[in-house]
Amino acid sequence: MSRTVVIAAVVVLILVIGGWFLMRPEPTIAPVVSQPTQAPVSAQSDDTGSPSAAETENKNLVTVTSVGFSPKDITISAGDSVAWMNNDTVDHTVNSAVHPTHLVYPPLNLGEIKPGEKKSLTFPKAGTYKYHDHLNPSLFGSVTVR
Ligand SMILES: [Cu+2]
Structure with a gap:
């Protein structure tokens, strides 16, 4: 009789411990798995720009295609920005x-602009700033700031 009770107690103990081991890892794994879903949120064109900043950006728009930059040369006022x-x-x-060194005016190194993408830069100081498409160096242009 008492032997049966001991065996039953051992079986219950194994079930309880086994169950505890099965249950325990879940809470530690779950948060790690759920985190990456939040990561790929790219704040792209949510610039903090005021309406006036957006206006000057659209006013000074340079488009680039296979034939080059248009307008090739653009003149703006100091403090305005140009968007490509x-x-x-x-x-x-x-x-x-x-x-290929790109050292004349480093802020103008905007880098790659993907199809449909737009990048802009504000020019605080007067001067003439020359730039080019590094992937197609025969395509170039300039920004003149008065
Ligand atoms: Cu280059």
Whole structure:
């Protein structure tokens, strides 16, 4: 009789411990799995720009296609920004002169602009800033700031 009770107690104990081991890992794994779903949120065109900043950006719009930048040369006022829009089906870049070092005006190294993408830069100081498409160095342009 007592032997049966001991065996029953051992079986219950195994079930309880086994059940505890089965249940325990779940809460520790679950949060790790659920985290990556939040990661790929890219804040792209949610610029904090005021309406006036957006207006100047659209006013000073340079498009780039396979034949080059348009307008090739643009004149703006100090403090205004220029936006470059890629209207091609392949990547283009905006990089400061001089190819290939791009050291004349480093802020102008906007890098790759994907098809349909737009990148902009504000020019605080007067001057003439030359740039080119590093992937197609024969395509170039300039920004003149008065
Ligand atoms: Cu270059």
